[in-house]
Amino acid sequence: MRLLSLLVLTAVLSGCYETELEAYDRQQWLPRWSDADGDCQNTRQELLIRLSLAPVTFSNEKACTVVSGLWMDPYTGLFFQKASDLDVEHIVPLSWAHKHGGASWTREQRRAFAEDPANLWLVDDGHNQSKGEKGPDEWLPPYTPARAIYIQQFEAVASRYGLTLPDNSSYQ
Numbered sequence: 001m002r003l004l005s006l007l008v009l010t011a012v013l014s015g016c017y018e019t020e021l022e023a024y025d026r027q028q029w030l031p032r033w034s035d036a037d038g039d040c041q042n043t044r045q046e047l048l049i050r051l052s053l054a055p056v057t058f059s060n061e062k063a064c065t066v067v068s069g070l071w072m073d074p075y076t077g078l079f080f081q082k083a084s085d086l087d088v089e090h091i092v093p094l095s096w097a098h099k100h101g102g103a104s105w106t107r108e109q110r111r112a113f114a115e116d117p118a119n120l121w122l123v124d125d126g127h128n129q130s131k132g133e134k135g136p137d138e139w140l141p142p143y144t145p146a147r148a149i150y151i152q153q154f155e156a157v158a159s160r161y162g163l164t165l166p167d168n169s170s171y172q
Contacts, residue, residue, distance in 0.1 A: 021103050022103050026095075028107060028110060030094065033088075033115070040063070040064035045064065047088060047117070048069060048071070049066060050117075051071055053072065054070035055069070056069035057069070067084075068081050068083060069083065071086060071122050073127070074121055074123065074141065074146045074149070074150070075089075075121075075123045075146060076123075076141075076143050077143040078124065080124070085124065087123055087124075088121075089120065090114065091119050091153050092135075092154055093134070093135075097161065099133075101163040101164055102163065118157055119153075135154065136151050137167070137171055140171065
């Protein structure tokens with residue numbers, strides 16, 4: 001019995017026995033965009049306002065929902081005028097963060113990461129979906145001038161949150 005206990009302890013300490021990673025659930029990270037300052041504009045709307053290259057228009061006089069402005073998608077270099085054509089992109093995807101250290105975070109830490117402006121860009125909705133949960137070792141923006149900035153921002157955000165980064169020699 002003592003030998004069996006010693007073998008189990010050795011296996012655990014050597015890393016042979018690994019606990020299974022909790023499954024990623026977006027609702028545990030970002031059930032919806034918040035309105036931290038209570039002005040009726042959630043994180044998405046505030047990002048649209050802040051990043052527009054022209055004055056924005058709203059859906060009504062309450063000024064809660066942005067309808068139009070002028071934004072450049074850093075992934076394509078294309079310009080967009082309709083807010084509905086853009087997705088808020090997590091430079092470091094939430095599911096990627098989950099797999100690289102974020103699974104152990106509290107719900108509050110996950111939420112802070114999900115709404116950190118340093119991790120958010122506005123991009124064409126199709127490119128956001130094609131990137132999915134990939135990091136720079138599997139995906140880079142099609143717009144070549146944006147690649148170095150994307151990698152730099154990805155690494156900065158991942159490092160700030162203590163996430164495990166891929167070997168940068170594997171970047172496409």
